[in-house]
Amino acid sequence: MCVPEDAEPPIASNGAGVERSDLVLTASDGTEFAAFEAVPKADGGAAVIVLPDVRGLFHFYEELAVRFAEAGHHSVAIDYFGRTAGVSKRDNDWDFMSHVEQVTHEGLRADVRAAIDRIRARNSPVSIFTVGFCFGGSNSWHQAANGLGLAGAVGFYGRPTFAGRPLGAASVVDRLGDVDCSILALMGGDDPSIPSETIAEFETALATEGVTHEVVTYEGAPHSFFDRSYDEHALASADAWSRVLGFIEGNR
DSSP states (O other), X not given: OOSOTTOOOSSOOOOXXXXXXXXXXXXXXXXXXXXXXXXXXXXXXXEEEEEOOTTOSOHHHHHHHHHHHHTTOEEEEEOSXXXXXXXXXXXXXXXXXXXXXXXXXXXXXXXXXXXHHHHHHHSOSOOEEEEEETHHHHHHHHHTXXXXXXXXXXXXXXXXXXOSSSBTOOOTGGGGGGOOSEEEEEEETTOTTSOHHHHHHHHHHHXXXXXXXXXXXXXXXXXXXXXXXXXXXXXXXXXXXXXXXXXXXXXX
């Protein structure tokens, strides 16, 4: 996994009142999947769908949804594995990769659509963003090309040139012609899985396709730098969080 099971988001709680709850949502194909919702006490913000790393929904991403709600944005963090692993809470040592390999492009799109429907049922009209990490970073950018009416898509250390994960998906770079919202990419400068050449290729492709975008690389930051245990990357994490909130505010 990218984030350890005991990790915490690198943003302190501001103590704002938040309504939080575990959910079971139903996709258009009838699949039930787990989700977590955090709703601010006051209306007027945007909405965020949080797309986790390969481990799926666990504490880190639930807490991150709470942080978005504390910032005023209705948030729903989703799990990827309703079709293969059910909706129950899972142990920290579960075999997530065998389930990652079964996630499909269309199934994930249906799950994101179900999260959008949940948000709009409670809070419509509202601008909706996806924010994802690693596997979820790429998946966030994919949703920008899926005709879902998003206001923007944020990806932390996603792999923009990798095809076939989720199953049935081309690479993000190959789908940029279908992107219909702004893109924010937040990358680690010391991430061997996503080298600088790949980041440059992504930025060039975004510009070529005329996609409104910002690509930020944090020098010396590793993959999964956005984690409170990485004290040496606290400045990068703080800057990234500020950019995410600014991106939401600027595109809602």
